[in-house]
Amino acid sequence: MMIFHEYLLAQGQADLAQILKLPFVKGLGMGGLTQAQRNYYVAQDSYYVDQFIQLADQVTQALPAGFASAPNLGNDESDAHLGLAPSKEWSEIPIGQHNLAYLAHMQQAVAIADPVAGLIALLPCTESYYLIAQTLQAQHNAQGYQQWLNYYCSDAYQATVNWAWTTLDQLVPNYQDLAENQLQIYKDIYQKSYAYETSFWLEAGKIK
Numbered sequence: 202m203m204i205f206h207e208y209l210l211a212q213g214q215a216d217l218a219q220i221l222k223l224p225f226v227k228g229l230g231m232g233g234l235t236q237a238q239r240n241y242y243v244a245q246d247s248y249y250v251d252q253f254i255q256l257a258d259q260v261t262q263a264l265p266a267g268f269a270s271a272p273n274l275g276n277d278e279s280d281a282h283l284g285l286a287p288s289k290e291w292s293e294i295p296i297g298q299h300n301l302a303y304l305a306h307m308q309q310a311v312a313i314a315d316p317v318a319g320l321i322a323l324l325p326c327t328e329s330y331y332l333i334a335q336t337l338q339a340q341h342n343a344q345g346y347q348q349w350l351n352y353y354c355s356d357a358y359q360a361t362v363n364w365a366w367t368t369l370d371q372l373v374p375n376y377q378d379l380a381e382n383q384l385q386i387y388k389d390i391y392q393k394s395y396a397y398e399t400s401f402w403l404e405a406g407k408i409k
């Protein structure tokens with residue numbers, strides 16, 4: 202019998218498989234991303250992570266009493282960004298609509314008076330990088346952007362992912378007992394975040 206985060210992960214498998222085939226993501230594992238692509242990604246992601254930290258803070262504050270707070274939640278992931286060796290022009294790159302739309306989606310879910318909805322909206326962000334980095338590391342044996350890969354394979358990052366999974370499983374110990382429409386709402390929020398993860402990688406890959 203699956204637990205809640207495993208059920209959700211099964212709903213994200215197709216998106217994750219698609220993400221792993223995208224040129225920018227392959228480039229993270231194999232090397233060869235252009236300076237402009239890396240600058241664009243770092244520009245988008247620095248903004249994104251900054252906003253994400255605030256949303257994650259709101260979600261953890263809304264958790265019922267007794268829940269452990271998340272490890273490394275305030276980390277701006279700049280060590281991972283440095284692994285892509287951005288040049289100083291990155292700071293002048295405008296924030297993309299896909300990025301703003303993703304953040305707006307998470308904001309909406311976090312605003313629902315239900316920390317489960319908020320956590321689910323944030324989960325693809327947290328878990329997918331860990332899963333992507335593990336896969337790339339195993340596939341390519343250190344040919345790519347090693348500092349980026351190491352960051353998301355690290356014990357510290359894994360601890361954040363485990364916290365998110367465990368917290369969700371504790372909040373929803375029997376997802377099979379949820380009303381059908383409630384489960385559908387959670388699934389939609391989760392899959393929408395995965396769709397935005399996909400467009401985040403796609404947009405970076407479009408830069409030449």
Ligand SMILES: Cc1ncc(CN)c(N)n1
Nearest residue numbers: 246249250326327330401
């Ligand atoms: C868009 C995005 N998604 C996920 C992560 C990893 N926390 C990130 N830095 N940026």
